Amino acid sequence: MTEITTEKARIGAPSAQPFINGFTEEGESLSPINSATSKAPLAGEAVKRHSHGGGVGIPDSSRAGRLTSYNLADFKPLTGLEEDWRFTPLKRLRGLHSEVLSGAAPTVTVSGPERVTVETVARGDKRIGSAGIPEDRVSANAWENFSEATVLTIPAGFEADAEITVVIEGTSTEAAAQHVVIVAEKFSKAIVVLGHQGTAVVSENIEIVVEDGANLTVVSLQEWNDDAVHASSQQAKIGRDAKLKHVVVSLGGDLVRVTPSARFTAPGGEVEMFGLYFADAGQHLEQRLFVDHAVANCKSNVLYKGALQGRNAHAVWVGDVLIRKEAEGTDSYEANRNLLLTDGARADSVPNLEIETGLIKGAGHASATGRLDDEHLFYLMARGIPEDVARRLVVRGFLHEIIQQIKVPALEERLTEAVERELAVTNN
């Protein structure tokens, strides 16, 4: 799983298994306007040269040019050929991209330290829109349709001694919209756990404001029932010397698409983004993240790890890191690792790194998708450990690297058990 050497060239080599329906071997069917070889006037290089951002409906090959808008009408109906949607089975979105999201939003229950305020506010509240702006049609659809939002505020200077738990419980399969705003005021410190559970068809916008000097951890757990469909745009704005740790854990649901983004607004910010997903047969778990280094001297570190098992288990990871011209002194790294436990599963992994200045501390990107490493198994078995136990040790260890980042012992324990249950399914 680590470095791919020539000796392990077989790892990650294409297998003889049939591809997932609707996908080519490359897993995509590129729109002609996106294809670099297309001769269309707006295609390939032309797109890059002529884009100034906000070019409605014309995807840019630079993340900086991505259309953002609060208005649903600005986003064209999806065809599935868009760069942003090419891996997502639109049919399984159950209307999140095309219907009016009029269903009842999943209920929100918050518990945590008393000083953390929880408000339910109307659309007009001034905090709405303070950290996020929709970057895709499904997110814009939720923005257009949500009726009220939950606003969580961690007051300035307050250091929470216990985590803040936000249970988001779905009870219906009517397409719905959800909106949550988390504000960590100056120099506050807290851990917020968003627990998504039950059954829902929901598009969600989560705005995260990390004010100057604040230190916030947000853990988003997707432990939905098997029939849930969930699109979640989680956008964070990072202030001066502020720190955000963002953890995405996707285990349950039919289709889960989480699109976290972190934008630095002042120097000295630091972001860590971690992700863990375990895709079972038929599940589509997608994560597309964006780190926008728009100012100098910020640091970002991204690591997503996933395990896949079963027929048509599909995981998608796209990591966009943009280091703008102004972002001198940036230190950035992103990586994705996938472990395919059985035949019939598929992982797509696209680490994109755009660098517009050479005056940076570091920028790296990496991706590896493989089967269980035979050398790891050999080492453990050569110490007397039976193969099935060895396999579990390795997978558990592989995913534990993310779990141990959460630093909430009870939650770490619960997730470890959840991973064990997943492993028990196929005796891995």
Added chain:
Amino acid sequence: MSTLEIKDLHVSIDTEQGTKEILKGVSLTIKTGQTHAIMGPNGSGKSTLASTIAGHPRYKVTSGTITLDGEDVLAMTVDQRARAGLFLAMQYPVEVPGVSMTNFLRTAKTAIDGEAPKLRTWTKDVKAAMAQLRIDADFAERNVNEGFSGGEKKRVEILQLELFKPKFAILDETDSGLDVDALKVVSEGVNRAHEAGNMGTLLITHYTRILRYIKPDFVHVFVDGQVVEEGGPELADRLEDEGYDRYATGAGAATIAAAAQA
């Protein structure tokens, strides 16, 4: 008293150019309490012998046998061999991310003994063994071999040797890449395990250096997949002076003949 017996072992590997025979008829018998050194130039098949005994899937036994007290080792899976009492200290121990040393050692000990070690004494044993090998206590919390230096990895191999108490230890170039201090520490560990009296050792090395600290009873010289010369510890001294040059291809058979006449 146990016996590990290797008889006329032929081993091949699959390469892109086709099947390549690496061991061309190796016979060797090791008994409890004995230390056998296998020496030879690079590419002579020393490490292949070690990996084959442990059951690495890359190596295909085409003929010959390996038995442990009469039991067919080749019929056993990798983990069964380890539980039967064979231990391979690897030349390049792999890093196993996410699996802590503590968890790994306890899981392996449980598998080998067939029951979980008593927690209290086990923790004490591990700590003591680590201290003797001058391994920092915080290594226990780290992942298996992850970020360990070459020397640290070798010490951790010997730590396992001392904790798992195998019937036969196969040390695959445990000395390579070690500085003198580390070499002493590692050798002391092997000698401690040996002195307990229930272990035989197959010591594979390119250099004679380690033989100053671990005294072999027998020395076997490997060239091109065969044993070309066998003798006592004095053979190692001679190798130190003369190197492997005199075993240049083709000379092997003649040397054996000469040795037989002597």
